[in-house]
Amino acid sequence: MEGEHAHSTLCAARKSRTTVTVNDLPPDLLLVILRDVFGDVLRRFKRRGDVTRDNIQLVPPPPCDRRITDHWMSSAEYLASVCPLWREAMSNISIFWAQLIIWTGTDPTPLTRIRQYLAWSRDQPLHIYIMRRFDPSMQDPTEKAQIRVILDLLLPHVKRWKVLSIRLLHSSSLPLPCADLVGYAEELVQLNLDFIIGDAVVRATPDPLSTGTFDTPALEELSMGGVHFHEAYVEPLRRSLIPPKLRFLTLTDSHHALVACPSVGLVHFMDLQLDVSYTGPPLPRAYYWGADVSFTGMSGDAVAEFNRLLDYPYLESLSYTRCSMPIRGASSSSPSLGTVSESYYLTITGIADPATMLYFLTPCSEVWIHDSDGLQPAVLQALAQPTTTEHGEDVWVCPDLRGLHIVGCRQFRSADLRAVLEARLRAHAATGFAMEDDVGYVLRPVADLYVYDCGELALEDKQWFDQNVEAVRWDYWSGGTR
Template identity: 45%
Template sequence: MTTDREPGPAAEDTLEGVNTDSDRKRHKTINDLPPDVLLVIFRELLLGVRRRRFWSYPLGRVGWNDRYLEPWPSYDSSMRKHPFPESVASVCRYWREVMSTVSFFWTRLVIWVGKEPTPLSTIRDYLAWSQDGLLDIYILSKTNSPDERDPTEKTQVKAVMETLAPHMNRWKNLYVELLQSSSLPLPRIDIVGSAIKLVKLELHYAIDDSVASTEAASPVIGEFHTPVLDELSMGGLQFRESYVKPFPQYEMPPELCYASIVGYDDSHHPPFPMIDLLACLTSCKKLHRVELANLRLDCSYTGPPIVPTVNDWDADVDFVDMPGDIIAEYNRLLDYPYVDSVSYTRCTMETPAPLGESYNLTMDGIASPTALLSFLVAVRGHYSCSVASFTNCDGLRSDILLMLAMPPPHANVWLCPHLRSLSIEGCTHFSSSDLRVFLQWRRSVHAASGFVEDGHPAFMVASITELDVEDCCELAPEDKQWFDENLESVRWDDWTGGTGYTF
């Protein structure tokens, strides 16, 4: 593509429609196209980034009106430095002038801090060109390496936030990913005002260099009003300073549906009581999913649960890199709730403890057989663990499957008695025959009862009817035949079968 229209008198003359003899003699380039034709080309580039919201929309309207398009795709620091539209607008001044006339080209702002930061004047241009459109804002560091730490990162971020602040009522998504946690702008401390359209707030960092205040109260400056905030993701220290400490004087966002709290190390931060965290979270009545990752919390509180009945809390929960004692205390303080889904990723639990109930149970990266068994032993209640998924779990071994295949000696209590659907991926410490024996024993007991359901006096264990196995082990022919004849649905790598399978 030839683009010889750069800043200068000739480019400006042509932009105004004045053609010289030399212009007529030279070869025609894309920059000889009028602005409206260039916009058609740029519109096609936009449609490569933002798809049509519905295919029923007339194609002629798509790309000229923001409401016909899907939201901007998410952006992070691992992607190229110059996304659309900056990748196009930076080619030459003519293109930039043409693109600046379409406001929704500029409603995703990718702002870099660190070395070679995005100039504040450029940010102001973007804000002006976006007119009154809702903004997806990404403030990103160019490095995750401690060796490239920029001492001015915090100052740069402060200047960026001051530039964005007058447009707070247009913020839709605010995503901040920095090198140092101390550079993050904190709600109610560094971000104060009314973000009435903000639906998603994410604050992430690579290095935890923050110093937590030891005061009981957080240094709150004022309220950060987010009446429609749906998703919130931030570090444990930042969440404590911005939301837990000021609670209940400052309430949580009323429409919050998802919260992710990642990272709190009590070895160099003051103790963070689990009771305080949950008191804050359970005030969010619309919260339906919580992620707790790599949190080392204070579990010294020994008082009663903070939720009087399990019906008061039904948020699904994902535990990531969490120790068993904190997981157990979470469940105790919530009075062992019943939820639709619980997942454990790289978690430990060397001593079994009572846990809540969930219809779906997911385990990922559980290396210890003891930990995996502890999570399974804790399963109780009607319909709990009806669906189970194991991914990359070295702890799922033949002896664990044998324990699931029959009740323990001198007991008539089965592990996960309601399990009916099983998915296993990347678990390599068992054979197909181990899995068949597990399913066969449970089916034979269920068959002996007449395949009765839970609640019937003769019910002991349900038979598994759906099985999905991928990247685990070879499927022996005799096991394949049994699965095909006794399961409603089975997939083992590239083979699919079962009594309900039709070609």
């Protein structure tokens, strides 16, 4: 009998142990486990050296991060939603709620949930992402009202904002800095106001009663439509100073003037329709303005006016994507002197017209040309011989060119490209191989050639490249003298 009793007791104990779950753990131990799980997920998306086990400032990656396949993983909500007990436990640890993902449109985030997040985050710097769920409908008359209510909840916490990224359907639904966004955002480093449909218009007479201040002394990255940028930083009644630490600027859908930002290191101008009627003098240049600048879908007139206003700065990196020729005062066969800036790195993408290609082929040391039918034999021939200026001087296009990278351009043959490099090598040899600091310098030869997906490499051209170029790669073949 004693044996049977002992056996039944052991079975009961085993049965009791098998029914114990993580929810039966003491709350403090449950929190340790949840925090470790949370940290392990974050470490998948952080660069090496960004994270330590004891770093309490961990926040999930942005929901727009290309490494994220599920927006759910960008928020602690994926853990808190497992059961009410987990949510209650996690509400006691503020770091879980340092990142807020707020959905608008279909199935929006309840306002009560947003209030919870803000309360639970306590004093943590906030990474706020307001996003619209996918919806095939391109209409949402309630969007602006939704954003207004959400901002009413967020603005009392403006001092804690670290990131504010809003992506909506209509640009007219976005909040306007100094009107809808006000206060002292002392920790804000990133502000993105993005949209799909650009329907915002500049008000002819802004309401002075709606004008406030939006101070962002730490802001480094700014992305917004040109209309909002104009009203926030150009409109005299509401103008704010350009944030002193601003380094990355993206402007879209604008109809207004450019401004100079002396500390900006990277500027994107995308699909802007700019007023280029201003004929006054260039902006003062009491500083070296060496930003990386890219133009996408821009007219040559706007690009030329940008360069004129900044007095043709030398840029570290310059990029043109699907841009057009200027209409005013531009030659159809060569760049108009005094309308383009120089750069060390130049990238040209999606240019189909040869004259436009040649116009944007400005002086540089390294050039990348992608998916451009405009790269035709006539353009390459212009690189293979000097042109005579109106002052009778012989000038080579891109005289300092040392690296040529071409991808996805199929309107030339390998012989056309060889002719360019051969002519420039002969001209360089004729100067006694003079380099930039030598007397008699004219140009330097191309030392690095990279060609991919541009057609066949003829055998005779392959042999010449192999014997006369320092480093060459054509699709999967590589060679050169280096």
